[in-house]
Amino acid sequence: IIRLVAHHVDAEVHPAAPRVSAELPGSGERFEGLLPPVVSARTVSIRKPAIAVFTLEDYVSGGIFPPDAADHLREGVTRRANILVAGGTSTGKTTLTNALLAEVAKTSDRVVLIEDTRELQCLTPNLVALRTKDGVATLSDLVRASLRLRPDRIPIGEVRGPEALDLLKAWGTGHPGGIGTIHAGSAIGALRRLEQLIQEAVVTVPRALIAETIDMIAVLSGRGAE
Structure with a gap:
């Protein structure tokens, strides 16, 4: 999934560039993906935007x-x-x-x-x-x-x-x-x-x-x- 998102945002991802930050298409979730050597195993975080605004x-x-x-x-x-x-x-x-x-x-x-x-x-x-x-x-x-x-x-x-x-x-x-x-x-x-x-x-x-x-x-x- 990290490489797929990297392709979507036209970013390179490999051991020398192991980080991908992006916004997913459609609903706009924030995506953060990390590859070794900066982490011991592939790591992904997806942060969903607020559905409703609290007043x-x-x-x-x-x-x-x-x-x-x-x-x-x-x-x-x-x-x-x-x-x-x-x-x-x-x-x-x-x-x-x-x-x-x-x-x-x-x-x-x-x-x-x-x-x-x-x-x-x-x-x-x-x-x-x-x-x-x-x-x-x-x-x-x-x-x-x-x-x-x-x-x-x-x-x-x-x-x-x-x-x-x-x-x-x-x-x-x-x-x-x-x-x-x-x-x-x-x-x-x-x-x-x-x-x-x-x-x-x-x-x-x-x-x-x-x-x-x-x-x-x-x-x-x-x-x-x-």
């Missing part, structure tokens, strides 16, 4: 967080706060981000959505979805390109590289209301992680820009619990 109301009715937390997040979206959703692997960052995007969809804002794998869902009719492609367009490329598409908001699937600096500049200079995920276990950890990512682009971290731009950080722990 903030669903979080409250499910007892995941209290009504005032949902109100605070909803108010943040309404006032166009820049929101980071932080957490570890499988904590529900994408699920919560989609709930926030469901609030964005209630507005008339033009949304330019950036991600490297199809995970985020925003049902606003005024949507432009941009996706990376190896060797063609990076997240940094797409952040810069998004500024020429007259966006009101620029959500991003995951902040994980030097694009963090371009994104902060975009969010802080005329395109507020951004939403993005970041791997971190606390609010302070999210800010430190942001500093590390910015250092991939520049030596001196513009901490004032971070302080002025990031308005809210929602931290998730465990598997979907706030």
Whole structure:
């Protein structure tokens, strides 16, 4: 199956290039395949996309967080706060981000959505979805390109590289209301992680820009619990 998926995405897979990352055709599952020598035996992971979008109301009715937390997040979206959703692997960052995007969809804002794998869902009719492609367009490329598409908001699937600096500049200079995920276990950890990512682009971290731009950080722990 690893070689079949590699053929589908026109990728080479062999001991010198033992990894295949792809999106499966049709329903869009995320596929990760590894071959020896990086693993002892062939390993495959398939991650299914969300079938339904959980709303903030669903979080409250499910007892995941209290009504005032949902109100605070909803108010943040309404006032166009820049929101980071932080957490570890499988904590529900994408699920919560989609709930926030469901609030964005209630507005008339033009949304330019950036991600490297199809995970985020925003049902606003005024949507432009941009996706990376190896060797063609990076997240940094797409952040810069998004500024020429007259966006009101620029959500991003995951902040994980030097694009963090371009994104902060975009969010802080005329395109507020951004939403993005970041791997971190606390609010302070999210800010430190942001500093590390910015250092991939520049030596001196513009901490004032971070302080002025990031308005809210929602931290998730465990598997979907706030």
